[in-house]
Amino acid sequence: MVLLYVFGAVALINCVYYLFFSKLAFLKISEKNISEKYPVSLIICAKNEAENLKKNIPLWQQQNYNNFEIILINDASIDETLEVMESFAENDSRIQIVNVKNNEAFWANKKYALTLGIKRAKNTRLVFTDADCYPASTEWLTIMADKFSDEKQLVLGYGAYEKRPGFLNKLIRFETLMTAIQYFSYAKAGNPYMGVGRNLAYTSNLYYENKGFMSHIKIPSGDDDLFVNEAATSKNVAIAIEPDSFTYSFPKKKKKKWLIQKKRHYSTAKLYKPKHRFLLAVYFGFNLLFWLLAPFILLTDFWAFGLGIIVMRIAFQYLIIGNAAKKLKEQDLVPFIPFYELFLIFNQLSIFISNSSEKNSRWK
Known part of the structure; x- marks a missing residue:
């Protein structure tokens, strides 16, 4: 009976996170008219x-935005990256090239x-993406800048x-989806991480106020998440969830x-603010507990009650995560959400264990 109560409490905490x-x-997507208010540096x-x-x-x-420049940074490449940048810059005055050579420090x-x-950007408002990412539409830059x-x-x-x-593609996309659901939800709750x-x-003002990445x-990692974790507040963050604002890689x-x-x-993640580490650890830990305890509860005399808890928890998961997946155009993942979650949890566990004994010092 104690196991049933514990299992029920674990499932309840899972559902509290889903409710969050x-x-x-x-969330309803705004359909307001967009006006180009600011010059932007991409x-x-x-x-x-x-x-x-x-x-x-x-x-x-080809972005449908009248006033923007493109800052292309060649980070000590050994292929033809610089030559490709230069060939495009010859015919487009909006393109500025920063050629970075290896620095010993x-x-x-x-x-x-x-x-x-x-530092090279001439505009205050900065939009970032990766070299292997492409925008979902010609309105991507407009939507991001309008926020x-x-x-x-x-x-x-x-x-x-x-x-x-x-299957690997679906697992990768599910992990990306769940990460986005979390950081968007935390931001909407006034607790961006x-x-x-x-x-x-x-903005460059925000960058300099927080002393950049110092x-x-x-x-090696953290130019995105660690910067946001330090610089974001309950008031200064906006989110872009319009499908035309997505990027793909x-x-x-x-x-x-x-x-x-x-x-x-x-x-x-170990460098996030303590409150964020705690909330993320609780979410992961109780999801792991749910899947570890589920087989055992079905072997007890109270298996029918346990099965009911499992069904209710998964149904609630489908309702919340399923709707979020549709909003982020990941509908094909919905039918097997619990299955992907199970695989993802144990992959994450193996990564956390491995990270505790390894170090990495390069970004690529």
């Missing part, structure tokens, strides 16, 4: 991204390269991954490469 995520799931840092730049620079150039550090790019105001100095966007065949560099915007300059094709990428990303 309803801040995104049932900043992209690239390291050995020649082929992606050939495809994506034209898409950035900041070897292979993306934050150092980004800092030089931010700025005198109060809103930081804009969180959705950096999605392309749909491809295979992270964003993704694939689709992010903030508090974590030697850490290509997910890893091999699980090993994806896990390496996730290990690097998750390694920054």
